[in-house]
Amino acid sequence: MAEFLQLILSGLAAGSIYALAAVGFTLLWQASQTINFAQGEFVMLPAFFVLVGMTVLGLPLWTSIAFALVLSLIVLGLMFKKLVVEPMLPHGTLPLVIATIALGVLLKESVKEFYGATAQPFPAIFPQTVYNVAGASISLQDIGNLTVSMLAIVGLQLFLGRTRTGRCMQATAQNPNVAEILGVNVKRMVLYTFLINAALATVASVLISPIYLAKFSNGETLGLVAFIAAIVGGFNQIRGALVGGLLIGVIDNLSAVYISAQYRSAMPLILLIIIILVRPQGLLGTSEGRSV
Amino acid sequence: MLELKNVAGGYGRITILNGTSFEIPKASITTVIGPNGAGKSTVFKAVFGLLNIHSGQILLEGEDVTGRKPAEMIARGVTYVPQGRNVVPQLSVFHNLELGGITSKDQATVRRRIDEVMEQFPMLRERRNQKAIELSGGQQKQMEVARALLLDPKLMLIDEPSIGLSPNLVQEVFQTLIRLRDQGVTILMVEQNAKAALAISDFGLVLELGQTRMHDKADELLADPRVGQLFLGGHIDDAA
Numbered sequence: 001m002a003e004f005l006q007l008i009l010s011g012l013a014a015g016s017i018y019a020l021a022a023v024g025f026t027l028l029w030q031a032s033q034t035i036n037f038a039q040g041e042f043v044m045l046p047a048f049f050v051l052v053g054m055t056v057l058g059l060p061l062w063t064s065i066a067f068a069l070v071l072s073l074i075v076l077g078l079m080f081k082k083l084v085v086e087p088m089l090p091h092g093t094l095p096l097v098i099a100t101i102a103l104g105v106l107l108k109e110s111v112k113e114f115y116g117a118t119a120q121p122f123p124a125i126f127p128q129t130v131y132n133v134a135g136a137s138i139s140l141q142d143i144g145n146l147t148v149s150m151l152a153i154v155g156l157q158l159f160l161g162r163t164r165t166g167r168c169m170q171a172t173a174q175n176p177n178v179a180e181i182l183g184v185n186v187k188r189m190v191l192y193t194f195l196i197n198a199a200l201a202t203v204a205s206v207l208i209s210p211i212y213l214a215k216f217s218n219g220e221t222l223g224l225v226a227f228i229a230a231i232v233g234g235f236n237q238i239r240g241a242l243v244g245g246l247l248i249g250v251i252d253n254l255s256a257v258y259i260s261a262q263y264r265s266a267m268p269l270i271l272l273i274i275i276i277l278v279r280p281q282g283l284l285g286t287s288e289g290r291s292v
Numbered sequence: 293m294l295e296l297k298n299v300a301g302g303y304g305r306i307t308i309l310n311g312t313s314f315e316i317p318k319a320s321i322t323t324v325i326g327p328n329g330a331g332k333s334t335v336f337k338a339v340f341g342l343l344n345i346h347s348g349q350i351l352l353e354g355e356d357v358t359g360r361k362p363a364e365m366i367a368r369g370v371t372y373v374p375q376g377r378n379v380v381p382q383l384s385v386f387h388n389l390e391l392g393g394i395t396s397k398d399q400a401t402v403r404r405r406i407d408e409v410m411e412q413f414p415m416l417r418e419r420r421n422q423k424a425i426e427l428s429g430g431q432q433k434q435m436e437v438a439r440a441l442l443l444d445p446k447l448m449l450i451d452e453p454s455i456g457l458s459p460n461l462v463q464e465v466f467q468t469l470i471r472l473r474d475q476g477v478t479i480l481m482v483e484q485n486a487k488a489a490l491a492i493s494d495f496g497l498v499l500e501l502g503q504t505r506m507h508d509k510a511d512e513l514l515a516d517p518r519v520g521q522l523f524l525g526g527h528i529d530d531a532a
Binding site (some may be wrong): 164179 | 483
C-alpha cells in the first residue's frame with residue numbers, strides 16, 4: 001500500500017509536468033489551429049537556455065531561469081508565431097504540421113550540434129529530501145513539481161476565466177469571427193497564446209530536467225506524451241489536457257512496477273488506442289463541430 | 293447618416309460590389325432586399341471594415357470611414373450583427389454581453405449598460421450565468437442584439453435577424469428595432485422575409501449584382517410589382 005501511494009504521488013508529479021506541455025498544446029490548437037509537433041523540443045530547449053546562462057554567462061541559477069524564460073518567450077513564442085505559423089497557416093493545417101515536425105528536428109539537432117550529445121546534469125530546484133510517511137518514501141521534489149505545475153495550470157485557468165483579457169482569448173479561440181466584429185484584437189490574443197505556451201514549456205523544462213537530465217533527445221518522449229495526454233483528455237480543453245497528463249504519469253509509474261518495465265513506454269500508446277476506440281472525443285472533450 | 297458612393301469591392305480578387313451607392317438618413321430603418329448573391333451581406337462587411345474596398349467612398353456622418361477596421365467603426369458608434377449564430381459558446385451570457393463593450397475604456401459604464409440591456413431582455417437576466425451554447429437559437433439571437441446595443445450604437449447593421457426564429461420572436465426582434473429607431477438609432481437591415489421587414493421599415497433598397505437598382509420609401513416598394521417580380525426569380529427590367 002505504501003509503495004502504491006508512493007507510485008501514485010510520483011506519477012502525479014511527472015504527469016503534472018506532462019500536463020503543462022499538453023495544456024500548451026491544446027491552447028495553440030484552439031487559438032490558431034496549430035498542432036505543434038515540436039512541443040517536446042519546446043520543453044527540451046529551455047533547460048539548455050538555463051545551462052547556457054549558468055555555464056557560458058556565469059549567472060546564478062534563478063537568474064539563468066529568468067534568462068531562459070525571456071529567451072523562450074522570444075524564440076518559442078514570438079519567433080515561432082512570426083516565422084513558422086503565420087507564413088504556413090494560410091496553406092492549411094497539414095503543411096503547418098509538417099513545418100512543426102521540421103522545426104522539432106532543427107531544434108533537436110541544433111542542441112546536439114552546438115551544446116553536445118551527452119546528457120547534462122541539471123541543478124535541482126527543490127532539495128533532494130525524502131520523507132518517510134507511514135512507510136512510503138515521499139520526495140520533496142515530487143511534491144514541489146506537482147505544486148508548481150498545478151499552480152501554473154490553475155493560475156492559467158483563473159486568468160482565462162476571471163480576467164477580461166483571458167475572456168477575449170477564449171472568444172478568439174472559440175469564435176474568431178465574433179471576436180473580430182466585437183473589436184477584440186484577435187492577433188494580439190493569438191500572440192498571448194503563443195507566449196503562454198512558451199512560458200509553460202519553460203516551467204516544464206525546469207521541473208523535469210533535474211530528473212531526466214538535459215538531453216537533446218528529451219523532446220521525443222515528451223512531445224509524444226504531451227500529444228497523447230491532450231488527445232486522451234479531449235484536445236479542446238485545458239482541464240482535459242490536465243487529466244490526460246496526470247493519468248499518463250500515474251499509469252506510466254504503475255505499469256513500470258506492476259506490469260513490466262519493458263512495456264512501460266507502450267502504456268501511453270495503449271491508452272491512446274483505447275481512448276480513440278471507445279471515446280474518440282477524449283475523456284472530457286466534446287465532439288467538435290467546426291463550421292465551414 | 294451613412295452614405296456609400298460608388299463602392300466596389302470583394303473578397304480577394306472576386307468583386308461583389310460593383311459601384312454600390314445609397315444614402316440613409318438618421319433614425320430610420322432601411323431594409324436591403326435582393327436576390328441571392330446580390331451583395332446584401334457584403335454591403336455590411338464593406339461598411340464594417342471586413343472587406344477589401346477597391347474604389348469608392350463610405351461616409352459616416354459626413355466623415356470618410358472607407359476601409360476602417362471593425363474596432364474603429366465600433367468606436368464611431370457602429371455595430372454589426374451578422375447572419376447566423378454569433379456567440380462565444382463556452383462563455384456565460386453575462387460575459388458574452390460584456391464582450392459587446394470590450395473596446396470601451398469605461399468598464400463601469402459597460403457594467404451599467406449590461407444591467408440595462410438585461411432589463412430590456414429579461415430572459416438574459418434569468419440566464420446570465422448559463423453558457424451561451426445552452427441557449428436556444430432565438431435566445432442566442434436576442435443575446436446578440438442585446439450585445440450590439442451595449443455601447444449605445446448610432447448605426448446598427450443587422451443581417452437576417454429572422455433566420456431560425458419563430459414568428460413570435462421575429463415580431464419581438466422587429467419591435468425592438470422599431471423602439472431603437474424611435475430612440476434615434478439608424479438601422480440598416482438585410483432580411484429574407486422582405487415583406488415583413490419592409491412593413492416595419494422607413495425605406496427599402498433593392499440590390500442586384502452589387503448595384504443599387506431601386507431605393508424608395510418602404511411602402512412604395514411594397515406596392516411595386518417589380519419588387520414582387522424580383523422575388524419570383526426575374527430581373528427588375530423584366531417587369532414593367
